[in-house]
Amino acid sequence: MIAGKWKPLILYFLLQGPNRYGALKRAVRCVSDKVLIQQLKELESDGVVLRTDHKEVPPRVDYTLTPLGRSLAEALEPLCIWGVENMDAVARVLADREAWKQGPSG
Amino acid sequence: MIAGKWKPLILYFLLQGPNRYGALKRAVRCVSDKVLIQQLKELESDGVVLRTDHKEVPPRVDYTLTPLGRSLAEALEPLCIWGVENMDAVARVLADREAWKQGPSG
DNA sequence: CAGTATCCATATGGATACTG
DNA sequence: CAGTATCCATATGGATACTG
Numbered sequence: 001m002i003a004g005k006w007k008p009l010i011l012y013f014l015l016q017g018p019n020r021y022g023a024l025k026r027a028v029r030c031v032s033d034k035v036l037i038q039q040l041k042e043l044e045s046d047g048v049v050l051r052t053d054h055k056e057v058p059p060r061v062d063y064t065l066t067p068l069g070r071s072l073a074e075a076l077e078p079l080c081i082w083g084v085e086n087m088d089a090v091a092r093v094l095a096d097r098e099a100w101k102q103g104p105s106g
Numbered sequence: 107m108i109a110g111k112w113k114p115l116i117l118y119f120l121l122q123g124p125n126r127y128g129a130l131k132r133a134v135r136c137v138s139d140k141v142l143i144q145q146l147k148e149l150e151s152d153g154v155v156l157r158t159d160h161k162e163v164p165p166r167v168d169y170t171l172t173p174l175g176r177s178l179a180e181a182l183e184p185l186c187i188w189g190v191e192n193m194d195a196v197a198r199v200l201a202d203r204e205a206w207k208q209g210p211s212g
Numbered sequence: 213c214a215g216t217a218t219c220c221a222t223a224t225g226g227a228t229a230c231t232g
Numbered sequence: 233c234a235g236t237a238t239c240c241a242t243a244t245g246g247a248t249a250c251t252g
Contacts, residue, residue, distance in 0.1 A: 020214090021213075022214075031245095031249070032214095033214080036215095037215065037244070038245085047195065059214045068192065075188035079108075096151075109223095127235075129234065131234090137225095138227070138228090139234080140227090140237090141225055141226070143235065149244085174235075
């Protein structure tokens with residue numbers, strides 16, 4: 001259910017508060033509309049996110065966590081904290097992967 | 107780093123103890139050799155798992171967690187616990203996905 | 213603002229047969 | 233026992249243009 005490049009981040013931001021589509025987009029950053037919508041729809045059909053269309057013009061849509069989604073996001077926190085604490089190691093891994101893409105040589 | 111269908115499970119089992127290739131294979135179950143090896147290699151090159159080839163005949167290879175890997179596995183625990191506690195909801199989601207594959211209709 | 217539509221590359225995982 | 237090799241289908245994400 002959290003498989004998807006941006007899903008943990010989406011859950012994290014929804015747990016913090018901002019919940020309009022545009023806010024999420026700005027929060028996650030460098031994610032295309034297509035992928036963000038796609039992942040939100042999956043989260044919605046998985047029952048962790050609730051989508052509320054206010055049917056206004058201009059459009060206003062809220063995304064909020066369901067109780068299940070909230071508990072999932074909370075279970076995800078230690079992993080996020082780990083990511084922050086081990087940012088150096090994680091960054092090294094990501095850098096290595098980039099280097100490998102440029103010129104594989106071992 | 108934990109993206110990969112079986113990686114969380116692999117880390118979980120390595121945290122519990124069993125560490126020979128065959129033991130992991132039996133533990134994870136229904137994973138093919140190719141995928142298991144592939145994911146173990148990725149975990150190894152990411153610095154979370156250490157591979158020790160005892161160079162014996164018959165072959166004996168140990169996989170153990172590095173300190174980084176151990177901390178990662180521990181950060182993953184709440185998520186595993188969440189999965190167990192919400193097994194019903196998770197199972198429903200998985201069942202729905204199966205049904206959708208068989209005959210998409212909404 | 214909050215999306216949809218289309219096309220595309222790559223990543224990911226699976227099946228099967230084989231091996232020192 | 234602990235892998236390797238090959239072939240293949242699908243999932244996943246990205247780029248770009250468009251819209252009520």
